[in-house]
Each structure stands twice: as C-alpha cells, then as structure tokens.
Amino acid sequence: MTASGLKITAIDVKEYKWKRDVPISNGLHTYTNHEISFVEVQTNAGITGYGIGRPRPAERAFREQFTKKLIGRDPLMTEAIWKELWSPKLYGRRGMETRALSSIDTALWDIRGKVAGLPLYxxxxxxxxxxxxxxxxxxxxxxxxxxxxxxxxxxxxxxxxxxxxxxxxxxxxxxxxxxxxxxxxxxxxxxxxxxxxxxxxxxxxxxxxxxxxxxxxxxxxxxxxxxxxxxxxxxxxxxxxxxxxxxxxxxxxxxxxxxxxxxxxxxxxxxxxxxxxxxxxxxxxxxxxxxxxxxxxxxxxxxxxxxxxxxxxxxxxxxxxxxxxxxxxxxxxxxxxxxxxxxxxxxxxxxxxxxxxxxxxxxxxx
CATH class of the missing domain: 3.20.20.120 (Enolase-like C-terminal domain)
Structure with missing residues (x-):
C-alpha cells in the first residue's frame, strides 16, 4: 500500500498506574504513583504509531471525542488534524484537551517516521x-x-x-x-x-x-x-x-x-x-x-x-x-x-x- 492510501482504522489506549515505593514531593505536590498511557493509532497498512499521555479522566474523555473524528483520516495530514482538534470554541484552549491532542499528534508523527523509514529527527x-x-x-x-x-x-x-x-x-x-x-x-x-x-x-x-x-x-x-x-x-x-x-x-x-x-x-x-x-x-x-x-x-x-x-x-x-x-x-x-x-x-x-x-x-x- 502506498502512503497516499493510508488511513486510521482504530485508536487504542492502554493505561497503567502503580504505587511508588516511596512518595516524592516537590515545592507544591506529593506523588505517590507512577502512571502512563500508551496511545496507539492503528492504520490499514499495519503501521502503528505510539504517543504517550496520562490516565486522567478528563484527558481520557477528550481523547475519546477526538478519536471519533479521526477514523478513516489520513494520519500523515498532521497539520490539518491538529487544526481541527485544537478548537477553543468546542474543546478549550489549554489543559487536558491539549494533552489529549498531544498524545494523538505524537502518535501521528511516529507513523510519519515509520512510513518514511526514518527516525523522526x-x-x-x-x-x-x-x-x-x-x-x-x-x-x-x-x-x-x-x-x-x-x-x-x-x-x-x-x-x-x-x-x-x-x-x-x-x-x-x-x-x-x-x-x-x-x-x-x-x-x-x-x-x-x-x-x-x-x-x-x-x-x-x-x-x-x-x-x-x-x-x-x-x-x-x-x-x-x-x-x-x-x-x-x-x-x-x-x-x-x-x-x-x-x-x-x-x-x-x-x-x-x-x-x-x-x-x-x-x-x-x-x-x-x-x-x-x-x-x-x-x-x-x-x-x-x-x-x-x-x-x-x-x-x-x-x-x-x-x-x-x-x-x-x-x-x-x-x-x-x-x-x-x-x-x-x-x-x-x-x-x-x-x-x-x-x-x-x-x-x-x-x-x-x-x-x-x-x-x-x-x-x-x-
């Protein structure tokens, strides 16, 4: 399949969280857990792009909303997708909505590198x-x-x-x-x-x-x-x-x-x-x-x-x-x-x- 026929077929998110052996603190906050979310953007060519986020309820909710818009889209159209998802009127200007967008955008760029066969840098x-x-x-x-x-x-x-x-x-x-x-x-x-x-x-x-x-x-x-x-x-x-x-x-x-x-x-x-x-x-x-x-x-x-x-x-x-x-x-x-x-x-x-x-x-x- 050529890159021109590439389509997003699914977005799956795997979330993980576990306790730290010893809590750590900075100037304002104490952290008791490790946590990570892997965002997998799958394509019809068998190429999967990975982004990372966190298992926060609001971030999860925004990702679910964004996913509905992306099935069937060309994952290489990163500028067009970014502009559509960053919509202050609909989703807000900053915060969990932008974090959700970030995890998806990173996965799309991972796909770009894999399609090209090159490290992103x-x-x-x-x-x-x-x-x-x-x-x-x-x-x-x-x-x-x-x-x-x-x-x-x-x-x-x-x-x-x-x-x-x-x-x-x-x-x-x-x-x-x-x-x-x-x-x-x-x-x-x-x-x-x-x-x-x-x-x-x-x-x-x-x-x-x-x-x-x-x-x-x-x-x-x-x-x-x-x-x-x-x-x-x-x-x-x-x-x-x-x-x-x-x-x-x-x-x-x-x-x-x-x-x-x-x-x-x-x-x-x-x-x-x-x-x-x-x-x-x-x-x-x-x-x-x-x-x-x-x-x-x-x-x-x-x-x-x-x-x-x-x-x-x-x-x-x-x-x-x-x-x-x-x-x-x-x-x-x-x-x-x-x-x-x-x-x-x-x-x-x-x-x-x-x-x-x-x-x-x-x-x-x-």
Whole structure:
C-alpha cells in the first residue's frame, strides 16, 4: 500500500498506574504513583504509531471525542488534524484537551517516521545524534536529609550527568539554601546545578532565594512563580538577573509567544506531551531559535530525544533515572553515555514503542 492510501482504522489506549515505593514531593505536590498511557493509532497498512499521555479522566474523555473524528483520516495530514482538534470554541484552549491532542499528534508523527523509514529527527531536521542530559532529582522525601540529598546528586554525577536539578519551595528559604549549598559542595564547581520550585513562590520570595544563592553558581531557576505570573518572571529577572527556565505548564505556540515577550525567560521548557505534540513543539523551537533562546523540554526523555536531535537550539535533555525495581516502559530506552549524553535511537519514528514485557506484566487500568 502506498502512503497516499493510508488511513486510521482504530485508536487504542492502554493505561497503567502503580504505587511508588516511596512518595516524592516537590515545592507544591506529593506523588505517590507512577502512571502512563500508551496511545496507539492503528492504520490499514499495519503501521502503528505510539504517543504517550496520562490516565486522567478528563484527558481520557477528550481523547475519546477526538478519536471519533479521526477514523478513516489520513494520519500523515498532521497539520490539518491538529487544526481541527485544537478548537477553543468546542474543546478549550489549554489543559487536558491539549494533552489529549498531544498524545494523538505524537502518535501521528511516529507513523510519519515509520512510513518514511526514518527516525523522526532525520525526517524533520537532523541536527545531531547525541544530546547532553541533566538529571532531574533532589525531591523531598521522608528521611532524606542533607547527607542523603548530597549522596543522591553525587550518584547522578557518577552515572555520567554533568548537570543535576533539585527541588526547592517546600520548606523555608533558609532550609532550601542549606540544601542547595550541600549539593553544590558535594558535586563540586564543574557540575551545573539547577533549582526547580514548581511554581511554589510569590515573586518576592523567589527574589529572596535567588539573592541568597548568588554565590552558588545556579545554572537556572525553574518555575519560580505560577505559570501565568508573567509580571513575576519580569520582577525576578530584573531584580536578580538569574537565568529563568519555564514552560512545562505552558500550552501551544501562543503561550510560548507570550512567555518570550516578557524578555525574562532564557530557557524554554515545552513538554510535547502537554503543549500540542510534535506539531506544536517544532514551531515553539523555531520561535525560540529566532529569539536566541534555548530549549530544554520537561518530562519523559524518550518523548523528546528525537525532537532535540532535530533542532539547533537544544541545550539539554531532562533525564529521569529509573529507581531500582521500576519497570522499563519502552522498547528502545536509551542509556546515558560516559560523556553525559544520550544517543537518539536509530529506529524509524519516535522510538516510543512500548516494551512488550512491560505490557504483559504491568497492571492495566483500561
């Protein structure tokens, strides 16, 4: 069958959720579970595209609505499908509706790569194969003191990471300053250290923390204030000059256009699972590049590895080490190289195919 005769025949979603051994907390939230949804877009050529989302009721409901529109459609018409599904009048401008759209859009781009027989990064750009990582950790957890926090971050460096990120915002500023100093002392001066408040602060508290950490060489301050507090971003930047990273809770190119317009953000962090999928991510990356800004996306590393390999302004990939005993979701999981990079898998599409062993053994919700 030629690509011109390709049609969507079904969309199936497999949802999984299981408890963490130890709950983890950031500046505002505590997480007790792991969860993932695999969105499978099936075609009449036997090619299946995979996107990923989360098993949230509203996200599920929007996906079901979108699925009804897509049976029989050409999956390669990604722009037309995106424009039809992103309909603020019918579905809303941002939130679970856009997350549902994102998971489907990503699966469609996975199909595009598989039809072409190319990894997505070669299909849409082809800039590099190896992406530097930073390790996302440093969560608050029961019985995690300064010693345990420092040991955790040193472990990431020993794994190969040349940059590490830790949480702030759940305890007093004085306590967090001590935590950051402990990490800096443990990893040394040559490792990048980033802090992430997950929107926990008002601007004046974020300013206070940034000023008290001026001697710690913080590479960036992530999500210091609420996502819509554009004036707060401006106030923090003007008061301290700290490098601000944000965008994991922003949606579509329109939201990132407005973030860029603040003049306060240096690192944009779109999450392709939320902001509109591959279609929108590539537009955001191009807009950022035109404004001299870098992209460091938030979230699951395999959802973004092909995208970062395709663009010239990718700074680092967020990397989540799997705790011992955590199942591997993906068939093409990419390990960390000795130089602190991850190599994009040389397989057609997005490399988001689920591991069959995971599908057999994990407890399915739906």
């Amino acid at each position: 070669k299909l849409v750009g082809g800039y590099r194969t190896d992406i530097p990582i930073y390790t996302a950790g440093g969560y608050y957890a029961p019985d995690k003191g300064l010693k345990e926090l420092a040991e955790e971050m040193v472990g990431y460096v020993e794994m190969g990471a040349r940059a590490v990120k830790m949480k702030v915002g759940a305890v007093s500023i004085t306590e967090d300053v001590e935590r950051v100093r402990a990490v800096r002392n443990a990893v040394g001066p040559d490792i990048k250290v980033m802090i992430d408040a997950n929107c926990a602060y008002r601007a004046y508290d974020a300013i206070s923390l940034a000023r008290r950490l001026e001697d710690q060489d913080i590479f960036w301050f992530e999500e210091p204030v609420q996502p819509d507090d554009y004036e707060g971003f401006r106030r923090l930047f003007e008061a301290t000059g700290v490098t601000i990273a944000t965008g994991e809770n922003e949606y579509t190119k329109h939201g990132f256009r407005d973030l860029i317009a603040t003049g306060a953000i240096s690192i944009l962090q779109p999450d392709a699972r939320y902001t509109g999928g591959v279609t929108e991510f590539l537009k955001i990356a191009a807009m950022a590049d035109a404004n001299g800004l870098d992209i460091c996306p938030h979230g699951e590393q395999l959802a973004h590895l092909n995208l970062l390999a395709a663009i010239p302004n990718a700074r680092m990939l967020e990397y989540y080490p799997k705790p011992a005993g955590t199942p591997d979701f993906f068939l093409h999981t990419a390990p960390v190289n000795a130089d602190g990079t991850v190599t994009c898998p040389d397989v057609p599409g997005m490399a988001l195919d689920p591991d069959p062993d995971f599908l057999k053994t994990a407890e399915r919700l739906a």
